[in-house]
Amino acid sequence: MSSDLIIDVTPSEIVIALQEKKKLAELSRERSGAKFAVGDIYLGKVKKIMPSLNAAFIDVGYSKDAFLHYLDMGPQFATLNKFLRIASSRKNKISSISRIHSEPDINKEGKVNELLKVGQKILVQVAKEPINTKGPRLTSEISIAGRNLVLMPFSDKISVSQKIRSTEEKNRLKKLIQSIKPRKYGVIIRTVAEGKKVAELDKELRRLVEKWETTFQKLNRAQAPSLIIGEIDRTTALLRDIYHPDFNSIIVNDQSVASEIADYIGSIQADKRKIVKYYKGRQPIFEHYGIDKQIKASFGKTVSFKDGAYLIVEHTEAFHVIDVNSGNRARAGNDQEKNALEVNLAACDEIARQLRLRDMGGIIVIDFIDMHVAANRQKVNDHMKEVMADDRTKHNILPLSKFCLMQITRQRVRPEEKVETAESCPTCKGSGKVVPTVLFADDIDGKVNYALKELNKKKLNLKVHPYTAAYLTKGWKSRQNKWFFKYLKWVSVEAVNSYSYLEYHFFDENEEEIIL
Incomplete structure (x- = not known):
């Protein structure tokens, strides 16, 4: 699938628009100096123990305390705690975790107050960014993501992405990583690692290990709360996750950011540096490439998608509701069942796009147009699974009910992308009266x-x-x-x-x- 990335760099934020087949598919923005992004590793301090929730609130420097549940502490929490004590000690002379003796795994059914106490320092990673009135969600099961591999300190397991279908390739990658990984490190092999040679994977693995082991120096002088390892900026993180050889172009309106991206792309695929282009036009980059127009058409309560059909998108604190309407199509043709099937299938394509574009998470309830034939309901269900196969965010799709309601759960790790499309009149400022x-x-x-x-x-x-x-x-x-x-x-x-x-x-x- 041909893809283009348009990046608008301003002093206050970076806005990233991903186009697939010239149609806006994803939109994300990163504010300058933004903190508490998914993947950031912090030295925090336990503020409050909640035995009834089997969880603790951790001070990581955010205005609201972050939440850590016992089940998110990870089986190697005792070893991680030991590492923190050693690394924080001024007498520490250890430079690699391979020299730290592993502690037994914690009890899966244990209690948080058995492991934590108020005022204790703790090493945590942001698993979910602050959303609405809630602080960050944390985990102590630390991982450091690369393009091909994810490094898991203190774990010895090697896992392979389920999207790699070939058993032979899975076994090859497992044996390869087993032969090059250091002791006391686990590795998750990502889908893009399929077909990669040992030299490339070894280079990335060494870089990830080196990144983790800088924590020895940082923890030695760090005071809680403080950032220990920051995730790479969202532009590079997005490229790390979505880049593929079919990318046509990456267009940026800032020379330094364009150079950074070109260097990153060059490290992945040297001959693809040329797809990174610096935009010098006088017109705003999003207006020049038609992104602004697509944003206005794609966000808001009502979204048109095909031959007069449209979606109504409503948001609540608990979940999102999407209503599919046939609009003018209801008067076209006499076969109501066939018409409903056509609109519902087309709606699946637009709904899958809207979920990615707005980064809607949690529970999504979709009210499709009623269909009385069970085979047609199955077709809609299968088509929704097909069009959401490219969605990188974890999701689960439940079958249509007899009332043509579908429930989708989609992992939420960041606040939903919101763009207000209804504008106050800039001339009268909403007063209804205009200066002559x-x-x-x-x-x-x-x-x-x-x-x-x-x-x-x-x-x-x-x-x-x-x-x-x-x-x-x-x-x-x-x-x-x-x-x-x-x-x-x-x-x-x-x-x-x-x-x-x-x-x-x-x-x-x-x-x-x-x-x-």
């Missing part, structure tokens, strides 16, 4: 004067609707030229198709909006 159009240019004049003289901005970028841009820039006596001769500073005017007729925004030299 004849005063519009004077209003802009006043704000240009304030930004350049009062705020002493060296550079000003004014983004407006294309019609307004033409009015401000065309001709020798244009407003833009008048500003230059008056202030001896150039005000660039940029046309943005997604703006409404009288909408405008000012930006400084760092592309940060100036609120006037």
